[in-house]
Amino acid sequence: MALILLLFLGMSISYYEVDARSKNLPDMQQSFTRSLNLKSILPTMNSDFECIGIYKQPAFKHRLLKNHKIQLNPTFSRYTMQTRLPFMEKTFQIHNSNKGCPSGKVPIRMLKLRQEINYNFSESQPENFRQYSRNPYQHFATLETTPSTTYHGASAWISASDNLLVQGTQYSLSQIWLQNGPLSELNSIQVGVGVNPRVYGDDKPHLASFWTGDNFKKTGCFDAICPGFVQVHPRITLGQTIEPSFTGGLDGKDYIAIKVTQDSVSGHWWLHVEGSDGSEDVGYWPKEIFTHLRKGSSLIKFGGEAYGPPNIGSPPMGTGKLPKTSFPNSGFFARLQIVxxxxxxxxxxxxxxxxxxxxxxxxxxxxxxGDQGAQFRQAFLFGGPGGQCGV
Incomplete structure (x- = not known):
């Protein structure tokens, strides 16, 4: 149980710190701009999911959502996350043959699978996590905001690789964090690309998320396993497999465009992914399940997180290649934006x-x-092979 809970508990961390402008990368922009054959991809719904009535989804078992009225669309107008470029029109594909759920229903991970991971945090969380001690075998490579201000969203292109060797209780994440509140009451939304065999039953990349409203004391779970996230999209949902395509592009250099934005009217936190028709509204975390995130986020982080037990070591992060290599071999975040x-x-x-x-x-x-040209704008390379990374 302790190992599963490690998945998204990277809150109290002993880091070494480097100013974001301090690294001299004379050929980084050239490496970025040489690579024009990227493909944006979307998650695939498979047999692990079932279509259920939109008001019968797990979210409405939450005590604070008993009388919640579903917001089917955000109040802001639909838009693409970034200005679309000519190369995207040629290479963007939705790798999903499933037409999704019929009207009035949404895809939810099968009940049996939800029950297998639906643990009671208040009873099973180890004492060391209640005291916010960082696990020494949990590692991070992140870029985060520093000003003491309020944010209402974040977005990025996140690279997705389906050839990472992640096994057993290891996990490897590439994600966006949005957080607010003191550590003892921390509110957090985390979403991105996750490889976690123990949670998903395979070593493939998934659209992975986690949330908590009290620093994991009594609330919080993966994806939509526990009541919280409200699903509205008929096909794209949390926990789905992300299937890269390798036709006409750079091997392993597919990406998924993810955005989390707080609705200025309702206060809910919406999850969007980029599709061929623009921004797809997947669903939202209602403001009612949070205390501090109702007001916005005070900290945003982009980057990777990895865990491996001492007998196995740490798994690869990103693409498994260190960012000192060229762009085609490295994991990346591009078009970093905040709201x-x-x-x-x-x-x-x-x-x-x-x-x-x-x-x-x-x-x-x-x-x-910093800036890496018109295609990638604010972007960074990250990741590495893992191994015995120390404590």
Whole structure:
């Protein structure tokens, strides 16, 4: 149980800290701009999911959502997450043959699978996590905001690789964190690409998420396993497999475009992924399940997290290659944006960002040097092979 709970508990961390502008990457922009054959991909719904009535989904078992009225669409207008480029029109594909659920129903992970992972946090969480002690075998390579201000969202292109060797209780994540509140009451939404055999039963990348409203004391779970996340999209949902395509692109360089935005009217936190027709509204975390995130986020992080028990070691992160190599071999985050206190969507400012890594650069690393041209804009390379990364 303790090993499963480690999946998203990276809150109290001893990092080494480097100013985001401090690394000199003279050929990084050239490496980025050489690679034009990226493909944006969407999750695939398979037999692990069933279609159920939209008001019968697990979210409405939450005591604070008994009388909740579903918001079918965000109040802001539909838009693409970023300006679409000519190469995207040629290479973007939705790798999903399933037409999704019929009207009035949404895809939810099968009940049997939900029950297998639906643990009671208040009873099963180890004492060391209640005291916010970091597990020494949990490692991070992240870029995070530094100003003490309010954010209402974040977005990024996140690379997805389906050839990571992750086994047993290991996991490897590439995700966005949105957090607020003191550590003892921490509110957090985390979403991105996750490889976790113990949770998903395979070593494939999934659209993975986690949330908590009290630093994992009594609330929080993966995806939509426990009551909380409200699903509205008939086909795309949390926990689905992300299936890269290798036709006409760089092997392993597919990406998924993810955005989490707080609705300025309802206060709910919406999850969007980029589709061929623009931004697809997957669903939302209702404001009612949070205390501090109701007001916005005070911290945003982008990057990787990995865990491996001492007898196995740490798994690969990103693509498994260190970012000191060229772009085609490295994991990446591109088009990093935040939604500021006035609900304006802006590229991150390098002056306001710091990079962190808590291992030697032989295990994992992160290289960020600001703007990387019109295609990638604010972007960084990250990841590494893992191994015996120390404590």
């Amino acid at each position: 500021d206190s006035k609900f304006r969507e802006l590229d991150v400012n390098p002056i306001d960002m710091k990079s962190y890594c808590d291992t030697s650069s032989d295990c994992y690393d992160l290289l960020y040097h």
